[in-house]
Amino acid sequence: MNIDNIKKEFPIFDEKIQNNDLVYLDSANSSQKPKIVIDKINEFYTKQFSNVGRSVHYLAVAATNMYENTRSSVQKYINAKDKNEIVFTKGATEALNLVANTLGQKYLEEGDEIILTELEHHSNYVPWHYLRKSKNIKINFAEINDDGEVPIENIEKLITSKTKVIAINHLSNVTGAILPIKEITEIAHSKGIIVVVDGCQGAPHLKLDMQDLDCDFYAISCHKMYGPTGLGILYGKKKWLEELPPYQGGGGMIKEVKKDRITYGDLPNKYEAGTMATAQVIAFDQSIKFLENIGIENIINHEKELIAYGQDILRKNNSVKLIGNPKNKGGVLAFTIEGVHPHDIATILDEDGVAIRAGHHCCQILHDKLEIPASARASIGVYNTKDDFDQLNESINKCKKIFDLK
Protein backbone atom coordinates (compact mmCIF):
# COMPACT_ATOMS: atom_id res chain seq x y z
CA MET A 1 0.00 0.00 0.00
CA ASN A 2 1.50 3.33 -1.05
CA ILE A 3 1.41 5.86 1.74
CA ASP A 4 1.43 8.78 -0.71
CA ASN A 5 -2.02 7.81 -1.97
CA ILE A 6 -3.38 6.71 1.36
CA LYS A 7 -5.98 9.50 1.50
CA LYS A 8 -8.08 7.69 -1.07
CA GLU A 9 -8.56 4.78 1.33
CA PHE A 10 -10.57 7.20 3.51
CA PRO A 11 -14.04 8.04 2.11
CA ILE A 12 -14.37 11.21 4.18
CA PHE A 13 -11.75 12.93 2.05
CA ASP A 14 -14.11 12.66 -0.94
CA GLU A 15 -16.60 14.85 0.92
CA LYS A 16 -16.75 18.62 0.77
CA ILE A 17 -16.87 20.05 4.28
CA GLN A 18 -18.69 23.39 4.05
CA ASN A 19 -17.60 23.58 0.41
CA ASN A 20 -13.96 22.95 1.30
CA ASP A 21 -11.61 20.03 0.91
CA LEU A 22 -11.08 18.63 4.38
CA VAL A 23 -7.71 19.38 5.93
CA TYR A 24 -7.94 17.08 8.92
CA LEU A 25 -5.38 17.92 11.59
CA ASP A 26 -7.19 16.51 14.62
CA SER A 27 -6.06 12.87 14.64
CA ALA A 28 -4.73 13.03 18.20
CA ASN A 29 -8.36 13.59 19.13
CA SER A 30 -9.67 10.86 16.83
CA SER A 31 -8.54 9.47 13.49
CA GLN A 32 -10.62 9.15 10.34
CA LYS A 33 -11.68 5.64 9.26
CA PRO A 34 -10.49 3.72 6.21
CA LYS A 35 -13.13 2.19 3.94
CA ILE A 36 -12.29 -1.39 4.94
CA VAL A 37 -13.20 -0.64 8.55
CA ILE A 38 -16.47 1.09 7.64
CA ASP A 39 -17.34 -1.74 5.22
CA LYS A 40 -16.69 -4.38 7.86
CA ILE A 41 -19.12 -2.74 10.31
CA ASN A 42 -21.73 -2.63 7.56
CA GLU A 43 -21.07 -6.22 6.51
CA PHE A 44 -21.24 -7.52 10.07
CA TYR A 45 -24.58 -5.85 10.80
CA THR A 46 -25.96 -6.68 7.36
CA LYS A 47 -24.90 -10.28 6.90
CA GLN A 48 -23.20 -11.72 9.97
CA PHE A 49 -24.72 -10.25 13.10
CA SER A 50 -25.03 -12.19 16.31
CA ASN A 51 -23.93 -11.71 19.89
CA VAL A 52 -20.72 -13.53 20.80
CA GLY A 53 -19.72 -16.12 23.35
CA ARG A 54 -23.21 -17.27 24.39
CA SER A 55 -25.32 -19.10 21.85
CA VAL A 56 -24.37 -22.16 19.85
CA HIS A 57 -26.09 -21.31 16.57
CA TYR A 58 -24.12 -20.78 13.39
CA LEU A 59 -24.06 -16.96 13.44
CA ALA A 60 -23.05 -16.88 17.10
CA VAL A 61 -20.14 -19.23 16.51
CA ALA A 62 -18.99 -17.30 13.43
CA ALA A 63 -19.23 -13.95 15.27
CA THR A 64 -17.35 -15.37 18.26
CA ASN A 65 -14.59 -16.58 15.97
CA MET A 66 -14.26 -13.16 14.34
CA TYR A 67 -14.27 -11.46 17.75
CA GLU A 68 -11.53 -13.73 19.07
CA ASN A 69 -9.64 -13.36 15.83
CA THR A 70 -9.26 -9.65 16.52
CA ARG A 71 -7.83 -10.50 19.93
CA SER A 72 -5.21 -12.67 18.21
CA SER A 73 -4.43 -9.91 15.69
CA VAL A 74 -3.97 -7.40 18.48
CA GLN A 75 -1.76 -9.81 20.40
CA LYS A 76 0.42 -10.22 17.33
CA TYR A 77 0.44 -6.51 16.50
CA ILE A 78 1.62 -5.46 19.96
CA ASN A 79 3.73 -8.59 20.47
CA ALA A 80 2.06 -9.67 23.70
CA LYS A 81 3.15 -13.03 25.06
CA ASP A 82 -0.33 -14.41 25.56
CA LYS A 83 -3.68 -13.87 23.83
CA ASN A 84 -5.36 -13.61 27.23
CA GLU A 85 -3.35 -10.51 28.00
CA ILE A 86 -5.63 -8.58 25.61
CA VAL A 87 -8.80 -7.22 27.23
CA PHE A 88 -11.39 -5.25 25.27
CA THR A 89 -12.85 -2.21 27.03
CA LYS A 90 -15.14 0.63 26.04
CA GLY A 91 -12.12 2.87 25.59
CA ALA A 92 -8.66 3.65 26.89
CA THR A 93 -10.36 5.62 29.66
CA GLU A 94 -12.09 2.48 30.89
CA ALA A 95 -8.85 0.54 30.55
CA LEU A 96 -7.03 3.01 32.82
CA ASN A 97 -9.95 3.09 35.27
CA LEU A 98 -9.88 -0.70 35.37
CA VAL A 99 -6.19 -0.73 36.28
CA ALA A 100 -6.42 2.03 38.91
CA ASN A 101 -9.56 0.56 40.44
CA THR A 102 -8.39 -3.04 40.69
CA LEU A 103 -4.89 -2.13 41.88
CA GLY A 104 -6.60 0.06 44.46
CA GLN A 105 -8.80 -2.83 45.59
CA LYS A 106 -6.13 -5.42 46.02
CA TYR A 107 -2.59 -4.11 45.73
CA LEU A 108 -2.30 -0.56 47.06
CA GLU A 109 -2.30 0.34 50.70
CA GLU A 110 -2.79 3.53 52.63
CA GLY A 111 0.20 5.82 52.30
CA ASP A 112 1.49 4.26 49.09
CA GLU A 113 2.72 6.59 46.36
CA ILE A 114 2.04 6.87 42.65
CA ILE A 115 4.14 8.80 40.15
CA LEU A 116 2.48 10.52 37.20
CA THR A 117 3.94 13.20 34.92
CA GLU A 118 2.83 16.75 34.23
CA LEU A 119 2.06 15.63 30.68
CA GLU A 120 -0.72 13.23 31.64
CA HIS A 121 -4.14 13.36 30.02
CA HIS A 122 -6.95 13.63 32.57
CA SER A 123 -7.81 9.98 31.95
CA ASN A 124 -4.45 8.98 33.39
CA TYR A 125 -4.86 11.24 36.41
CA VAL A 126 -8.51 11.31 37.49
CA PRO A 127 -8.76 7.48 38.02
CA TRP A 128 -5.70 7.66 40.32
CA HIS A 129 -7.11 10.71 42.08
CA TYR A 130 -10.02 8.54 43.27
CA LEU A 131 -7.48 6.50 45.22
CA ARG A 132 -6.31 9.62 47.00
CA LYS A 133 -9.76 9.85 48.56
CA SER A 134 -10.55 6.18 49.10
CA LYS A 135 -7.11 4.89 50.10
CA ASN A 136 -5.14 7.98 51.07
CA ILE A 137 -2.69 7.37 48.21
CA LYS A 138 -0.19 10.12 47.48
CA ILE A 139 0.29 11.29 43.88
CA ASN A 140 3.56 12.90 42.78
CA PHE A 141 4.01 14.61 39.42
CA ALA A 142 7.31 14.28 37.54
CA GLU A 143 8.08 17.71 36.09
CA ILE A 144 8.62 18.56 32.45
CA ASN A 145 11.67 20.46 31.24
CA ASP A 146 11.62 23.56 29.00
CA ASP A 147 11.35 21.37 25.88
CA GLY A 148 8.17 19.71 27.12
CA GLU A 149 9.87 16.38 27.84
CA VAL A 150 10.02 14.43 31.08
CA PRO A 151 13.67 13.54 31.71
CA ILE A 152 14.08 10.15 33.37
CA GLU A 153 15.86 11.79 36.32
CA ASN A 154 12.69 13.74 37.10
CA ILE A 155 10.84 10.46 37.53
CA GLU A 156 13.70 8.71 39.31
CA LYS A 157 14.09 11.37 41.96
CA LEU A 158 10.44 10.97 43.03
CA ILE A 159 10.82 7.26 43.71
CA THR A 160 10.66 6.38 47.40
CA SER A 161 10.25 3.10 49.26
CA LYS A 162 6.48 3.79 49.16
CA THR A 163 6.25 4.13 45.38
CA LYS A 164 4.09 1.35 43.98
CA VAL A 165 3.02 2.57 40.55
CA ILE A 166 4.42 4.76 37.78
CA ALA A 167 1.63 5.73 35.36
CA ILE A 168 2.85 7.60 32.29
CA ASN A 169 1.88 8.38 28.75
CA HIS A 170 3.84 6.99 25.81
CA LEU A 171 3.47 10.08 23.62
CA SER A 172 2.23 13.44 24.87
CA ASN A 173 -0.91 14.69 23.15
CA VAL A 174 0.29 18.29 23.59
CA THR A 175 4.08 18.54 23.35
CA GLY A 176 4.44 15.36 21.28
CA ALA A 177 7.25 14.12 23.56
CA ILE A 178 7.86 10.37 23.30
CA LEU A 179 8.72 8.95 26.70
CA PRO A 180 11.42 6.26 27.05
CA ILE A 181 9.07 3.60 28.40
CA LYS A 182 11.57 0.76 28.22
CA GLU A 183 14.19 2.61 30.27
CA ILE A 184 11.63 3.84 32.79
CA THR A 185 10.27 0.30 33.16
CA GLU A 186 13.76 -1.09 33.77
CA ILE A 187 14.31 1.36 36.60
CA ALA A 188 10.81 0.79 38.00
CA HIS A 189 11.05 -2.99 37.93
CA SER A 190 14.45 -2.95 39.64
CA LYS A 191 12.56 -1.38 42.58
CA GLY A 192 9.44 -3.53 42.33
CA ILE A 193 7.28 -0.73 40.90
CA ILE A 194 4.42 -1.39 38.46
CA VAL A 195 4.43 0.56 35.17
CA VAL A 196 1.11 1.57 33.61
CA VAL A 197 1.31 3.20 30.17
CA ASP A 198 -1.35 5.42 28.63
CA GLY A 199 -0.69 4.41 25.03
CA CYS A 200 -3.48 6.43 23.38
CA GLN A 201 -1.12 8.51 21.26
CA GLY A 202 1.65 5.93 21.12
CA ALA A 203 -0.34 3.04 19.70
CA PRO A 204 -1.36 4.62 16.34
CA HIS A 205 2.08 6.06 15.61
CA LEU A 206 4.82 3.95 17.19
CA LYS A 207 6.06 0.38 16.94
CA LEU A 208 4.47 -1.61 19.73
CA ASP A 209 6.29 -4.48 21.36
CA MET A 210 4.95 -5.29 24.80
CA GLN A 211 7.61 -7.91 25.51
CA ASP A 212 10.34 -5.44 24.67
CA LEU A 213 8.81 -2.48 26.55
CA ASP A 214 8.09 -4.87 29.44
CA CYS A 215 5.52 -2.48 31.01
CA ASP A 216 2.85 -4.11 33.18
CA PHE A 217 -0.17 -2.43 31.57
CA TYR A 218 -0.68 -0.55 28.29
CA ALA A 219 -3.95 1.20 27.40
CA ILE A 220 -4.98 1.66 23.76
CA SER A 221 -7.71 3.80 22.21
CA CYS A 222 -8.98 2.11 19.04
CA HIS A 223 -10.72 5.15 17.54
CA LYS A 224 -7.40 6.98 17.42
CA MET A 225 -5.96 3.96 15.60
CA TYR A 226 -8.17 4.10 12.46
CA GLY A 227 -10.73 1.98 14.27
CA PRO A 228 -14.31 2.41 15.52
CA THR A 229 -15.36 4.49 18.53
CA GLY A 230 -16.51 2.82 21.73
CA LEU A 231 -13.56 0.47 21.87
CA GLY A 232 -10.34 0.35 23.81
CA ILE A 233 -7.80 -2.30 24.65
CA LEU A 234 -6.07 -3.03 27.89
CA TYR A 235 -2.88 -5.00 27.64
CA GLY A 236 -1.95 -6.40 31.04
CA LYS A 237 0.67 -8.93 32.02
CA LYS A 238 -1.01 -12.24 32.70
CA LYS A 239 0.19 -12.46 36.28
CA TRP A 240 -1.51 -9.14 37.09
CA LEU A 241 -4.75 -9.87 35.26
CA GLU A 242 -4.94 -13.21 37.04
CA GLU A 243 -4.15 -11.77 40.44
CA LEU A 244 -6.31 -8.65 40.39
CA PRO A 245 -10.06 -8.78 41.09
CA PRO A 246 -12.71 -8.25 38.37
CA TYR A 247 -13.66 -4.65 37.58
CA GLN A 248 -17.33 -4.89 36.61
CA GLY A 249 -19.79 -7.63 37.37
CA GLY A 250 -22.36 -9.06 34.98
CA GLY A 251 -22.99 -11.69 32.37
CA GLY A 252 -20.11 -13.40 30.65
CA MET A 253 -17.51 -12.81 33.36
CA ILE A 254 -18.58 -15.54 35.78
CA LYS A 255 -17.84 -19.23 36.20
CA GLU A 256 -20.56 -20.15 38.66
CA VAL A 257 -23.29 -18.12 40.33
CA LYS A 258 -25.00 -19.44 43.47
CA LYS A 259 -27.15 -17.70 46.07
CA ASP A 260 -24.30 -17.72 48.53
CA ARG A 261 -21.21 -17.52 46.32
CA ILE A 262 -19.91 -16.50 42.90
CA THR A 263 -16.77 -17.59 41.15
CA TYR A 264 -15.35 -15.62 38.26
CA GLY A 265 -14.44 -16.66 34.75
CA ASP A 266 -10.95 -17.10 33.37
CA LEU A 267 -9.09 -14.49 31.36
CA PRO A 268 -10.00 -12.53 29.38
CA ASN A 269 -13.73 -13.03 30.11
CA LYS A 270 -13.17 -12.03 33.73
CA TYR A 271 -12.78 -8.43 32.56
CA GLU A 272 -15.37 -8.42 29.77
CA ALA A 273 -18.71 -8.21 31.58
CA GLY A 274 -21.88 -7.78 29.55
CA THR A 275 -22.31 -7.56 25.79
CA MET A 276 -19.16 -6.02 24.40
CA ALA A 277 -18.74 -3.62 21.50
CA THR A 278 -18.97 -6.59 19.18
CA ALA A 279 -19.13 -4.90 15.77
CA GLN A 280 -16.35 -2.54 16.77
CA VAL A 281 -14.06 -5.36 17.90
CA ILE A 282 -14.70 -7.29 14.68
CA ALA A 283 -14.11 -4.19 12.52
CA PHE A 284 -10.96 -3.30 14.44
CA ASP A 285 -9.30 -6.34 12.90
CA GLN A 286 -9.44 -4.39 9.64
CA SER A 287 -7.72 -1.40 11.28
CA ILE A 288 -4.85 -3.69 12.28
CA LYS A 289 -4.73 -5.06 8.73
CA PHE A 290 -4.69 -1.52 7.37
CA LEU A 291 -1.73 -0.60 9.60
CA GLU A 292 0.09 -3.82 8.77
CA ASN A 293 -0.39 -3.32 5.04
CA ILE A 294 1.32 0.08 5.16
CA GLY A 295 3.89 -1.05 7.71
CA ILE A 296 4.61 0.78 10.94
CA GLU A 297 8.14 1.70 9.78
CA ASN A 298 6.67 3.49 6.75
CA ILE A 299 4.14 5.22 8.96
CA ILE A 300 6.84 6.39 11.37
CA ASN A 301 9.03 7.74 8.56
CA HIS A 302 6.13 9.48 6.83
CA GLU A 303 4.91 11.13 10.01
CA LYS A 304 8.42 12.16 11.09
CA GLU A 305 9.06 13.88 7.79
CA LEU A 306 5.66 15.56 7.89
CA ILE A 307 5.93 16.86 11.43
CA ALA A 308 9.42 18.23 10.73
CA TYR A 309 7.95 20.06 7.74
CA GLY A 310 5.05 21.39 9.82
CA GLN A 311 7.36 22.45 12.62
CA ASP A 312 9.58 24.27 10.16
CA ILE A 313 6.75 26.11 8.46
CA LEU A 314 5.14 27.23 11.74
CA ARG A 315 8.48 28.30 13.20
CA LYS A 316 8.97 30.63 10.26
CA ASN A 317 5.55 32.17 10.85
CA ASN A 318 5.93 35.21 13.12
CA SER A 319 3.64 35.33 16.13
CA VAL A 320 3.17 31.53 16.13
CA LYS A 321 4.71 29.99 19.23
CA LEU A 322 5.17 26.21 19.29
CA ILE A 323 4.67 24.43 22.59
CA GLY A 324 7.54 22.13 23.49
CA ASN A 325 10.53 21.10 21.46
CA PRO A 326 11.22 17.48 22.40
CA LYS A 327 14.10 15.69 20.71
CA ASN A 328 12.01 12.60 20.20
CA LYS A 329 8.69 13.93 18.92
CA GLY A 330 5.47 12.40 17.60
CA GLY A 331 2.89 13.92 15.26
CA VAL A 332 1.50 16.68 17.44
CA LEU A 333 2.05 20.43 17.02
CA ALA A 334 0.48 22.53 19.76
CA PHE A 335 0.84 26.27 19.38
CA THR A 336 -0.37 29.67 20.42
CA ILE A 337 -0.60 32.94 18.51
CA GLU A 338 0.03 35.98 20.63
CA GLY A 339 -3.09 38.12 20.73
CA VAL A 340 -5.46 35.48 19.36
CA HIS A 341 -7.23 33.02 21.62
CA PRO A 342 -7.02 29.35 20.46
CA HIS A 343 -10.80 29.16 20.07
CA ASP A 344 -10.80 32.10 17.72
CA ILE A 345 -7.98 30.43 15.77
CA ALA A 346 -9.95 27.18 15.52
CA THR A 347 -13.14 28.93 14.35
CA ILE A 348 -11.31 30.92 11.69
CA LEU A 349 -9.37 27.87 10.44
CA ASP A 350 -12.60 25.89 10.30
CA GLU A 351 -13.95 28.34 7.73
CA ASP A 352 -11.25 27.01 5.34
CA GLY A 353 -11.98 23.37 6.14
CA VAL A 354 -8.94 23.12 8.42
CA ALA A 355 -9.96 21.02 11.44
CA ILE A 356 -7.77 21.48 14.51
CA ARG A 357 -8.48 21.34 18.22
CA ALA A 358 -8.40 24.23 20.66
CA GLY A 359 -8.56 24.06 24.44
CA HIS A 360 -6.49 22.36 27.11
CA HIS A 361 -6.76 18.96 25.39
CA CYS A 362 -7.63 17.32 28.72
CA CYS A 363 -4.22 18.38 30.06
CA GLN A 364 -5.00 21.15 32.52
CA ILE A 365 -2.00 20.34 34.73
CA LEU A 366 0.30 20.92 31.75
CA HIS A 367 -1.41 24.14 30.64
CA ASP A 368 -1.25 25.51 34.20
CA LYS A 369 2.46 24.74 34.21
CA LEU A 370 2.90 26.53 30.88
CA GLU A 371 0.80 29.40 32.29
CA ILE A 372 -1.59 29.41 29.36
CA PRO A 373 -5.33 28.73 29.60
CA ALA A 374 -5.48 26.92 26.28
CA SER A 375 -3.60 26.12 23.09
CA ALA A 376 -4.35 25.28 19.47
CA ARG A 377 -3.25 21.86 18.26
CA ALA A 378 -2.61 20.39 14.83
CA SER A 379 -2.07 16.63 14.93
CA ILE A 380 -1.48 14.21 12.08
CA GLY A 381 -2.33 10.75 10.87
CA VAL A 382 -1.09 8.58 7.99
CA TYR A 383 -3.32 10.45 5.52
CA ASN A 384 -1.84 13.92 6.01
CA THR A 385 0.45 15.56 3.49
CA LYS A 386 2.68 18.62 3.28
CA ASP A 387 -0.17 20.39 1.48
CA ASP A 388 -2.18 20.15 4.69
CA PHE A 389 0.47 22.12 6.56
CA ASP A 390 0.69 24.67 3.72
CA GLN A 391 -3.06 25.20 4.04
CA LEU A 392 -2.78 25.39 7.84
CA ASN A 393 -0.16 28.10 7.48
CA GLU A 394 -2.23 30.02 4.96
CA SER A 395 -5.28 29.91 7.22
CA ILE A 396 -3.18 31.02 10.19
CA ASN A 397 -2.14 34.02 8.13
CA LYS A 398 -5.79 34.80 7.45
CA CYS A 399 -6.40 34.61 11.17
CA LYS A 400 -3.56 37.04 11.83
CA LYS A 401 -5.02 39.40 9.25
CA ILE A 402 -8.44 39.42 10.93
CA PHE A 403 -6.78 40.20 14.24
CA ASP A 404 -4.52 42.77 12.62
CA LEU A 405 -1.23 41.03 13.48
CA LYS A 406 1.99 41.29 11.51
Add this chain to the structure above:
Amino acid sequence: MNLKELYQEIILEHGKNPRNLRKTENFNKDAQGKNPLCGDNVHIYLKLNDQKKVEDISFEGSGCAISMASASIMTDLIKGKSDNEAKEIIEDFLGMIKENPELKTNLLKEDDKTKLMCLSGVKQYPMRVKCATLSWHTLVSAMENDGKEISTES
Protein backbone atom coordinates in the same frame (compact mmCIF):
# COMPACT_ATOMS: atom_id res chain seq x y z
CA MET B 1 -21.51 31.09 7.70
CA ASN B 2 -19.64 34.30 7.61
CA LEU B 3 -16.57 35.06 9.68
CA LYS B 4 -17.09 38.79 9.15
CA GLU B 5 -20.39 38.58 11.02
CA LEU B 6 -18.72 36.82 13.92
CA TYR B 7 -15.60 38.95 14.12
CA GLN B 8 -17.05 42.42 13.62
CA GLU B 9 -14.88 45.47 14.22
CA ILE B 10 -16.59 46.25 17.56
CA ILE B 11 -15.93 42.73 18.85
CA LEU B 12 -12.30 42.73 17.80
CA GLU B 13 -11.82 46.16 19.36
CA HIS B 14 -13.48 45.23 22.68
CA GLY B 15 -11.66 41.89 22.63
CA LYS B 16 -8.34 43.64 22.28
CA ASN B 17 -9.07 46.49 24.70
CA PRO B 18 -11.69 45.20 27.13
CA ARG B 19 -13.41 47.84 29.27
CA ASN B 20 -13.72 47.38 33.02
CA LEU B 21 -11.08 44.62 33.10
CA ARG B 22 -10.14 45.16 36.74
CA LYS B 23 -11.43 44.42 40.22
CA THR B 24 -13.98 46.81 41.74
CA GLU B 25 -12.85 48.19 45.09
CA ASN B 26 -15.33 47.49 47.87
CA PHE B 27 -17.42 45.19 45.67
CA ASN B 28 -20.33 43.66 47.55
CA LYS B 29 -21.35 40.97 45.09
CA ASP B 30 -19.28 38.67 42.91
CA ALA B 31 -19.28 35.30 41.15
CA GLN B 32 -16.96 33.17 39.07
CA GLY B 33 -17.78 31.48 35.79
CA LYS B 34 -15.88 28.78 33.97
CA ASN B 35 -16.08 26.98 30.68
CA PRO B 36 -14.24 23.72 31.38
CA LEU B 37 -14.18 22.79 27.69
CA CYS B 38 -11.96 25.67 26.63
CA GLY B 39 -10.53 26.88 29.93
CA ASP B 40 -12.24 30.27 29.74
CA ASN B 41 -12.86 31.86 33.10
CA VAL B 42 -14.44 35.09 34.26
CA HIS B 43 -14.87 36.71 37.66
CA ILE B 44 -17.52 39.43 37.89
CA TYR B 45 -17.42 42.07 40.64
CA LEU B 46 -20.39 44.25 41.43
CA LYS B 47 -21.00 47.19 43.73
CA LEU B 48 -24.69 47.74 44.39
CA ASN B 49 -25.53 50.86 46.42
CA ASP B 50 -28.36 51.29 48.93
CA GLN B 51 -30.81 52.11 46.13
CA LYS B 52 -29.84 48.80 44.47
CA LYS B 53 -28.17 50.63 41.64
CA VAL B 54 -25.03 49.23 40.00
CA GLU B 55 -22.47 51.78 41.09
CA ASP B 56 -19.61 49.82 39.58
CA ILE B 57 -19.13 46.58 37.72
CA SER B 58 -15.89 45.00 36.55
CA PHE B 59 -14.43 41.67 35.56
CA GLU B 60 -11.24 39.67 35.59
CA GLY B 61 -10.43 36.63 33.50
CA SER B 62 -9.22 35.40 30.19
CA GLY B 63 -10.89 34.01 27.14
CA CYS B 64 -11.42 34.29 23.42
CA ALA B 65 -12.25 37.52 21.59
CA ILE B 66 -15.98 36.75 21.76
CA SER B 67 -16.06 36.14 25.52
CA MET B 68 -13.84 39.13 26.34
CA ALA B 69 -15.86 41.43 24.08
CA SER B 70 -19.11 40.16 25.55
CA ALA B 71 -17.95 40.81 29.13
CA SER B 72 -16.59 44.19 28.12
CA ILE B 73 -19.78 45.38 26.40
CA MET B 74 -21.93 43.89 29.17
CA THR B 75 -20.13 45.71 31.98
CA ASP B 76 -20.30 48.98 30.02
CA LEU B 77 -24.06 48.71 29.54
CA ILE B 78 -24.97 47.47 33.02
CA LYS B 79 -23.12 50.22 34.89
CA GLY B 80 -25.58 52.77 36.30
CA LYS B 81 -28.63 50.52 35.92
CA SER B 82 -30.80 49.37 38.82
CA ASP B 83 -30.74 45.67 39.66
CA ASN B 84 -34.17 45.18 38.08
CA GLU B 85 -33.13 46.99 34.92
CA ALA B 86 -29.97 44.89 34.78
CA LYS B 87 -32.03 41.75 35.05
CA GLU B 88 -34.28 42.85 32.20
CA ILE B 89 -31.28 43.56 29.96
CA ILE B 90 -29.67 40.22 30.80
CA GLU B 91 -32.87 38.34 30.04
CA ASP B 92 -33.30 40.23 26.79
CA PHE B 93 -29.72 39.53 25.70
CA LEU B 94 -29.87 35.81 26.52
CA GLY B 95 -33.25 35.58 24.76
CA MET B 96 -31.79 37.20 21.67
CA ILE B 97 -28.81 34.83 21.59
CA LYS B 98 -31.12 31.87 22.11
CA GLU B 99 -34.00 32.59 19.75
CA ASN B 100 -35.23 36.17 19.37
CA PRO B 101 -34.22 38.04 16.21
CA GLU B 102 -34.07 41.41 18.01
CA LEU B 103 -33.56 42.96 21.42
CA LYS B 104 -36.86 44.11 22.94
CA THR B 105 -35.86 46.18 25.95
CA ASN B 106 -36.45 49.92 26.07
CA LEU B 107 -33.75 50.38 28.67
CA LEU B 108 -30.92 50.63 26.14
CA LYS B 109 -30.13 53.33 23.58
CA GLU B 110 -30.17 52.28 19.94
CA ASP B 111 -26.37 52.40 19.53
CA ASP B 112 -25.98 50.27 22.68
CA LYS B 113 -28.39 47.77 21.20
CA THR B 114 -26.32 47.76 18.01
CA LYS B 115 -23.24 46.88 20.06
CA LEU B 116 -25.02 43.95 21.66
CA MET B 117 -26.42 42.78 18.34
CA CYS B 118 -22.82 42.44 17.09
CA LEU B 119 -22.62 39.40 19.34
CA SER B 120 -25.55 37.76 17.52
CA GLY B 121 -23.06 36.32 14.99
CA VAL B 122 -22.42 33.44 17.43
CA LYS B 123 -25.89 32.10 16.66
CA GLN B 124 -24.41 30.51 13.56
CA TYR B 125 -21.65 28.88 15.62
CA PRO B 126 -23.36 26.71 18.25
CA MET B 127 -20.03 25.76 19.84
CA ARG B 128 -19.30 29.44 20.42
CA VAL B 129 -22.60 30.52 22.01
CA LYS B 130 -21.19 29.71 25.44
CA CYS B 131 -18.31 32.12 24.84
CA ALA B 132 -20.81 34.97 24.42
CA THR B 133 -23.08 34.02 27.34
CA LEU B 134 -20.64 32.94 30.10
CA SER B 135 -20.15 36.42 31.57
CA TRP B 136 -23.91 37.11 31.48
CA HIS B 137 -24.78 33.92 33.36
CA THR B 138 -22.03 34.77 35.83
CA LEU B 139 -23.51 38.23 36.34
CA VAL B 140 -26.87 36.65 37.19
CA SER B 141 -25.12 34.49 39.77
CA ALA B 142 -23.31 37.52 41.22
CA MET B 143 -26.56 39.49 41.53
CA GLU B 144 -28.30 36.62 43.22
CA ASN B 145 -25.14 36.37 45.28
CA ASP B 146 -25.63 32.73 46.03
CA GLY B 147 -21.90 32.20 45.65
CA LYS B 148 -22.54 29.47 43.12
CA GLU B 149 -19.81 29.02 40.55
CA ILE B 150 -21.22 29.03 37.04
CA SER B 151 -20.10 26.33 34.68
CA THR B 152 -21.11 26.06 31.05
CA GLU B 153 -21.16 22.27 31.51
CA SER B 154 -23.60 21.83 34.37
